[in-house]
Amino acid sequence: MPGRKERIINYFNHYLDERYNMPVARDFIDKQMHKRLPPHTGWPHVFGSLSLILFLSQIITGILLLIYYRPTPEEAHKSIQYITADVHFGWLYRQVHAWGATLMILAVILHMARTFFMGTYKKPRELTWVIGVIIFIVTIVFGFTGYLLPWNQLSYWATTVGTEISGAIPIVGPWMKTFILGSENVSGETLSRFFTVHVIILPWILFFLVAIHLVLMRSQNLATMEPVGEERPTPPECGIPFWPVHLAKEGCVTLIVLGILVTLSVLSPWEIGEPADPLQTPEAIKPEWYFLPTYQLLKYFTGPMGKILGIGVSMVPFVLLLVWPYLDRSKPRHPKQRPISTTIGVAALILALFFGVLGHFSESHLTLLGQTYEIDVYGVPHRIDRETAVQVGEETDHPEKGMHDQEHRTKNTF
Ligand code: HEM
Incomplete structure (x- = not known):
């Protein structure tokens, strides 16, 4: 006689079998779960799923914030104060959302570095990489638009400085700046635009991009370390089973990172700051850490022509990232067998860190x-x-x- 739990499961299975082609769906899920990953798959391969978990955490905490957040200059700052002081666990999910943004960008950068140094962007995975770069850009725009929403001095003035840069672009710059701001300066129009982009447009764009990214990744399986053109499908006896081996690693890392997220939220909370005051400019306005290298680099380009040149130079890394699989057409994937790519990658990371530290201090x-x-x-x-x-x-x-x-x-x- 089956137990109560089994009877419920059997009833549920029977209900679905009668109505849908469940064997096909079960077969699909079974294949995905038991897929064999290449033998070198290990801890560095967890950053992709970590980015996904952090994205989900952002969606959940973002929805919770939306319940009480009000996107107007009069109410935005007060509503954040209300969430933090009066709403049950409001302080916690606000902090988890703010720290989650930082950790998600960090996870995406680590994942990007892993795929770069293992040469996985090469044929046939160029599109997985290109979509990844677009995901990276969307993720930092997420950070930029979210930063304004608390409507405090820092967010107001950092947005003013950030959007002024777009105004310096020749011909389209002034139009672009007004389009982003919705007015001449950062105002209620800007808040409304950033809010719409942050809570509706970007989440859907990122959702679809990540879905395409995952479908491409699964359909081609993870890259092996063999050179381009010499990849062979992983034989079942040598591959790493996705379930339970790799999924267990991803579970471990997820638990540790969620622990770090809550610890940071409790021990190092983000301040609400003073309400935005368009008439009082604070001393040194610094953007978030992921904009610091670009922010610092732009300072060395002065004068109208210098500014234009600076914008051009700061866009080079993004353009290079987008077209990299089409520039590096060498066959080896192992970092030791492609010293030029590896050196360029390491140099780019050191330069970003160097300018970031200079910007910070x-x-x-x-x-x-x-x-x-x-x-x-x-x-x-x-x-x-x-x-x-x-x-x-x-x-x-x-x-x-x-x-x-x-x-x-x-x-x-x-
Ligand atoms: C929200 C952001 C992202 C999510 C959720 C995501 C998710 C994933 C997952 C789960 C994998 C398989 C496991 C792994 O390699 O970690 C993967 C593979 C891959 N991702 Fe991402 N990814 C994201 C962003 C990016 C970015 C920014 C890039 C590069 C610019 C990128 C490029 C790749 C490539 C080339 C692969 C194939 C790796 C291989 O075959 O070994 N992804 N991604």
Whole structure:
């Protein structure tokens, strides 16, 4: 006599069998679950599914935020305060959403680095890569549009600086800037546009792009380490079973990252900041970490022609990423067998990190081993005397200034 649980399952199966062609569906799911992955598949292969989990987490926490968020200049900041202070677990899902954005971008970058260094962008997976690059760009636009929504000083002015860059593009720039902002400056129109793009347009675009990406990846299976044209289907006896082996690894990493997400949310919460004030420009306006390399690079290009050149230069990495599978037509996949690609990849990561660090420390004061330095806009440190250092310390620590996130970012002590 089957138990209660089995009877419910049997009834449910019977119900579906009578109405749909369930054997085909079961066969499909079975094949996907038991698919054999190439023998080298391991921990570095978990970043793709980690990006997917973090995307799902963003959707869930985003929907929860939407219940109380109000996209108008009068209410946006207050509604975030309300969510944080009065809504049950509101503080938690707001933090998980804010930290989730950072972790998702990090996971996508790690996944991109893994696929780059293992040469998986090569034939026949060029389109999987190109769609991946578009996914990456959409993910950072997600970050940019979401940043304005709390409508605080930092988000208002960072958006002002960010959108001014588009205005410097020749011919179409001024039109583009007005199209993005909906007015001459960041205003209620901008908030409304960014909100629509952030909660409706981008989620659907990303959903469809990720779906196509996964279908392409599954239909071709993961790349082996054999050179282009020499790939053989993985024989069942040497492959890694997706279920339970690889899925267990993905489960482990997901649990650890969700733990990190909640820990960061509790121990290092994002501040709400002061409400946006279009009449008062804060001292140093810094964008989020993933825009820092571009932001810092653009500073070295001054004057109208310089700005245009700077925009051109900062777009080069994205264009190169998009066309990379068509530029690198060599056959080997192993990083050691393609030294030029590997060197370019490593150099690009070091440069991004270098400009990112310069951007982080620029326009701030840094105390290192008892000596205080003033870091100028280009990231060059200048030693300052003890008296000025004490004044700087007093200014930034002054209780009336409230030590908002803006001030936190301008004083670094080691
Ligand atoms: C939300 C973003 C993304 C999701 C959810 C996602 C998901 C996945 C998954 C689950 C895999 C298979 C397992 C793995 O290799 O980790 C995969 C493979 C792949 N992804 Fe992504 N991906 C994303 C973004 C990207 C980006 C930004 C790129 C590159 C620019 C990219 C390029 C590739 C390539 C080339 C493969 C094939 C790897 C191989 O054959 O070994 N993906 N993706």
